[in-house]
Amino acid sequence: MAAAPSLVLVGAGRMGAALARGWLNAKSKRQITIVEPTPSDEVASWAAAGKVTLNPAAAPAGILVVAVKPQQFAQVAEAIRGFAGPKTLVVSIMAGVRIAQLSRRLDTARIARAMPNTPGAIGQGVTVFCAAPGLSAADNETVRSLLAPLGEVHGPVDEGLMSAVTALSGSGPAYLFLLAESMAEAGESEGLPRALAQRLARRTVEGAAALLAASEDGPEALRRAVTSPGGTTQAALDILMDTGGMPRLLRDALRAAATRDRQLSKEAD
Ligand SMILES: NC(=O)c1ccc[n+]([C@@H]2O[C@H](COP(=O)([O-])OP(=O)(O)OC[C@H]3O[C@@H](n4cnc5c(N)ncnc54)[C@H](OP(=O)(O)O)[C@@H]3O)[C@@H](O)[C@H]2O)c1
Known part of the structure; x- marks a missing residue:
């Protein structure tokens, strides 16, 4: 049987380390290399135990996962070019950096681009990915399995949907944190x-999310179940659901986030 392709992770910050932790826990057969100028104690301990190779000389990898901040990418791309060859499958989790930009800077057409969210750092995230046209079904399966440590994975989707994905699930955890803050105030x-x-406020948001996760009903049915006509919840929802209330505000907020994502992608050209 052919050996699994070598796997190089560039950037072992919060998300990158969560990925590597998941690959190690899953006892991946792949030989894992990490490129990270300031490794955390955890990452250094993996290297000391021989579980990963840290910061070796560059050689083209089978799979290259890029998990640095988007603003670091232009500079990092120069430094990591040696890890990418024409056959390298590149998986980027950088917000807003498009497939065409990745392809240009890393000199390969074999690219998948993913949008995770911060609960991914504890394996509770949801990630959506899009793929360059040439990727095979097997490549997409590889991408899915690589992203699985962050939580649920969806894709491939059309790249044009990634700004909306960013606005909904990418930025979404912040909306829930704001809700908890505002409820407390x-x-x-x-x-x-x-x-x-x-x-x-905190336990209400945590508990409601756990109930939603445990229930077969969707959020609308759960909301209706706690809203008795003429009761206290109804009085609050009459305000939250009024014209200009929460549904309208969220539509405007997501539109602003998606628009900003498109602008940021253009600026990165
Ligand atoms: N949708 C979302 O909410 C969401 C959530 C999380 C992440 N993401 C995406 O995931 C990516 C990573 O985010 P993160 O939170 O994990 O960021 P992070 O914690 O800052 O991790 C990035 C890591 O890359 C390292 N790095 C910098 N230059 C490097 C180089 N030349 N070679 C190798 N590594 C280098 C950084 O080191 P230093 O600390 O020394 O700079 C840092 O450890 C971002 O692109 C972000 O857009 C999206």
């Missing part, structure tokens, strides 16, 4: 001590 305004209001 509102509870405080209603007279609750700050610490209790913060705790109640």
Whole structure:
């Protein structure tokens, strides 16, 4: 049987380290190399135990996973060119860097581009990926398995959808954090001590998310189930769902995020 292609991870920050941790836990047969100028203690311990090779001289890899910040990419691309050859499968998790840009800078057409989200750092994320036209079904399967440590994986989708994906799931965790913050502040305004209001808001968001995860019903059915006509929840929802309320605000917010993503992609040209 042919050996699994070598795997090079560039950038072992929060997301990159979560990927590598997952590959190691899954006892991947691939030989894993990490390129990272400032390895964390965890990454250094993997290298010391011989589980990964850290910062070797460059040679073309079977698979190259790029997990640096997008603003670092132009500079990093020069440094890592030696790890990419025409046969290298490149998987990027950088926000906003398009397939064409990756292809130009890394000199390969075999590219997949993914948008994870921050819960991926604890394996609870959702990632969507798009793929260059030449990638085979087997390549896409490889991409899916490489991203699996971050959580659920969807794709390949059309690259044109990635700005909307970024606006929804990429930036989405921040919307939920804001919701928890705003609920705590509102509870405080209603007279609750700050610490209790913060705790109640946090546990409510955590518990509601866990209930949604455990339930076969969708969010709309769960919302209806806690809303008795004429009751307290109804009184609040009448405001949240009014014209200009939450659905409208979120539509505007996601549109702004998607527009910003398109602008950032252009600026990176
Ligand atoms: N949708 C989302 O919410 C979301 C969430 C997370 C991540 N992402 C994407 O995932 C990517 C990684 O994010 P992150 O949070 O994991 O970032 P991070 O924690 O900053 O990790 C990036 C790592 O790359 C390292 N690095 C810098 N220059 C390098 C070089 N020349 N060679 C190798 N490594 C280098 C950095 O080292 P230094 O610290 O020394 O610079 C850092 O450890 C980003 O592109 C981001 O857009 C998206």
